Amino acid sequence: MSDHTHGAGSAGPSHRAVETGVGIGMAVFALIVIAGSIKAGIGWGAEGPKAGFFPFYVGLIILVCSIVNVVQVRTERSRGDLFADWGQIRQVLAVVIPSTIYVAVVPWTGIYFASAALIGFFMRRLGNYAWSLILPIAIGVPLAFFIVFERWFLVPLPKGPIEAWLGY
Structure with missing residues (x-):
């Protein structure tokens, strides 16, 4: 079977x-x-x-x-039908694996660096965007979150060595 x-x-x-x-x-x-x-x-x-x-x-x-x-x-007898073909599963794993790595590295790198890397990776790998668009977005989004959470709301998020080097 x-x-x-x-x-x-x-x-x-x-x-x-x-x-x-x-x-x-x-x-x-x-x-x-x-x-x-x-x-x-x-x-x-x-x-x-x-x-x-x-x-x-x-x-x-x-x-x-x-x-x-x-x-x-x-x-049940009728649940042997196809769940997803391997191509579809590869597409899902193309998002799940980097996201899992992101969650795993946040304690060591901090959320801001890991977020910049994840955004940049997805934009380049899945979106095929040019570096001239990737860099400002990959740096700008975590920077905006830093300003909103750390400065305005005073909610600390996980920080890594880069933030420590910058004095945060």
Whole structure:
């Protein structure tokens, strides 16, 4: 039994495979939440619920729903149709992978440098814009956010070594 549909130009994962994968991923996430909640304490203390009380039950609900979804999709007969072809998945990954890298590097580079790099990357790679347009936008947007959040609203956002070098 294959979880992939095959045909002219329609190669890619099936709905069943994708929904099963997402369900299992959500179940793993729920188990991590439940384990962390148990570690923090899920009981009721003198002051009220302990830190893990509500996350535990949210994790439990997510786990039950994930199990129901996986069982349901595995027992259906009509969900073997194509979810997306590999070309479409590549287009999605062209955005998801750089965005994930962006989130991962923000703690080390700060949000402003990482944002400038991400905007510049997307404009060049996906938009094929000229550097004469990329540079002012990639620098200007994070600069505008810096002025709005750091100066006007006095809301500090994650900063990296460049901001420290500039005295912020």
